[in-house]
Amino acid sequence: MNRMLIIGYGNSLRADDGAGIDAVRKIADLYPKVHCKTVHQLGPELAEDIADYQTVVFLDASVESKEVTVSRIHLPVSTGPMHTHIATAPGLLALAARLYDASPLNAYMVHIPASSFEFGQPCTPETMKHIEHSVESVSRLIDQYTGAPPTTQQSHW
Numbered sequence: 001m002n003r004m005l006i007i008g009y010g011n012s013l014r015a016d017d018g019a020g021i022d023a024v025r026k027i028a029d030l031y032p033k034v035h036c037k038t039v040h041q042l043g044p045e046l047a048e049d050i051a052d053y054q055t056v057v058f059l060d061a062s063v064e065s066k067e068v069t070v071s072r073i074h075l076p077v078s079t080g081p082m083h084t085h086i087a088t089a090p091g092l093l094a095l096a097a098r099l100y101d102a103s104p105l106n107a108y109m110v111h112i113p114a115s116s117f118e119f120g121q122p123c124t125p126e127t128m129k130h131i132e133h134s135v136e137s138v139s140r141l142i143d144q145y146t147g148a149p150p151t152t153q154q155s156h157w
Contacts, residue, residue, distance in 0.1 A: 004146050047099055
């Protein structure tokens with residue numbers, strides 16, 4: 001079983017909605033040995049990936065949050081009815097457990113405050129600050145669960 005998977009999701013064509021993706025790209029630059037994935041939205045196909053990891057971290061933009069929040073997703077997650085068109089982080093963890101009889105030991109949801117969802121706009125300056133804070137928060141989780149040191153080299157997306 002691999003150690004850690006970090007999943008950022010959102011729509012990078014809609015301003016702050018791409019905050020989760022932007023954060024995970026920065027994390028991938030800092031920690032090339034940590035498995036990072038960016039997706040437009042969470043879907044059931046991610047359950048297979050999730051089943052292979054000890055720790056999974058999800059990052060997404062949030063209009064409800066006023067500051068970066070890191071919340072532990074308590075496992076095992078309820079395995080109620082599955083909906084393939086409305087996937088959530090807890091739902092994917094439950095699906096991984098149901099389909100693959102495996103689920104991570106640790107799971108976290110990182111909400112990044114967002115306010116603008118206009119088409120074709122970059123992230124707002126305020127959300128860019130929150131993205132940096134989310135990267136710092138996830139870096140602490142990486143250190144806690146993997147001990148992987150950050151690299152000093154930057155890759156380009």
